[in-house]
Amino acid sequence: LAKTTQPISMDSYEGQEVNITCSHNNIATNDYITWYQQFPSQGPRFIIQGYKTKVTNEVASLFIPADRKSSTLSLPRVSLSDTAVYYCLVGDFSGAGSYQLTFGKGTKLSVIP
Amino acid sequence: KAGVTQTPRYLIKTRGQQVTLSCSPISGHRSVSWYQQTPGQGLQFLFEYFSETQRNKGNFPGRFSGRQFSNSRSEMNVSTLELGDSALYLCASSLDPGRTTDTQYFGPGTRLTVL
Numbered sequence: 001l002a003k004t005t006q007p008i009s010m011d012s013y014e015g016q017e018v019n020i021t022c023s024h025n026n027i028a029t030n031d032y033i034t035w036y037q038q039f040p041s042q043g044p045r046f047i048i049q050g051y052k053t054k055v056t057n058e059v060a061s062l063f064i065p066a067d068r069k070s071s072t073l074s075l076p077r078v079s080l081s082d083t084a085v086y087y088c089l090v091g092d093f094s095g096a097g098s099y100q101l102t103f104g105k106g107t108k109l110s111v112i113p
Numbered sequence: 114k115a116g117v118t119q120t121p122r123y124l125i126k127t128r129g130q131q132v133t134l135s136c137s138p139i140s141g142h143r144s145v146s147w148y149q150q151t152p153g154q155g156l157q158f159l160f161e162y163f164s165e166t167q168r169n170k171g172n173f174p175g176r177f178s179g180r181q182f183s184n185s186r187s188e189m190n191v192s193t194l195e196l197g198d199s200a201l202y203l204c205a206s207s208l209d210p211g212r213t214t215d216t217q218y219f220g221p222g223t224r225l226t227v228l
Contacts, residue, residue, distance in 0.1 A: 034216070036219075041201070041221075041224075042221060042222070043117070043205070043219025043220050043221055044156070044203075044205075044219050045219070046216050046217070046218070049216065087156065103148075103155060103156040103157075103158075104155075105155045106155060106156075
């Protein structure tokens with residue numbers, strides 16, 4: 001059963017670059033890695049998705065090494081509004097034969113003025 | 114395009130009762146997934162429906178069930194409520210996740226409190 005591991009929390013000052021790493025040792029060959037952002041009492045919001053190497057959009061970058069056993073979400077120049085919980089999502093195929101998506105525990109990012 | 118909507122937003126029930134939550138996906142999306150979020154367990158997958166069929170199911174007891182209608186709207190039912198069922202229930206829709214991770218769009222959630 002593939003699982004993901006992320007740091008529980010991180011602190012950063014405004015304007016700094018923040019890197020959050022997720023471990024997923026048992027990622028399946030066809031699975032993509034997706035990151036979501038969640039504010040209190042709201043549903044998660046899609047940030048970025050990738051399969052390998054590097055992906056960049058207007059919000060973040062995602063770095064995935066060749067072995068794909070981990071990924072790093074990079075948020076450039078964070079602001080107070082980036083304070084949220086960030087989830088790493090990887091497709092998961094259970095031994096019982098059903099397919100499910102597994103969210104990690106999430107990383108609570110606190111941006112300090 | 115309207116986002117995912119969930120009704121009701123807040124619900125208070127007592128132990129032993131049952132509850133039905135509703136989710137309307139983004140227009141054109143055929144897959145609807147349900148998640149339970151609690152402070153202790155985080156986001157946990159309940160089940161996923163596609164074309165009115167439950168395609169995937171998480172590790173929850175049979176008290177949790179769902180269905181999907183021909184217009185892709187979905188309902189989730191919890192019978193014989195327990196205190197531990199208090200949670201934020203999130204619905205997410207996507208075109209068709211399949212085996213590769215697809216972009217899921219989440220609704221605002223239904224906050225269920227069981228007394």
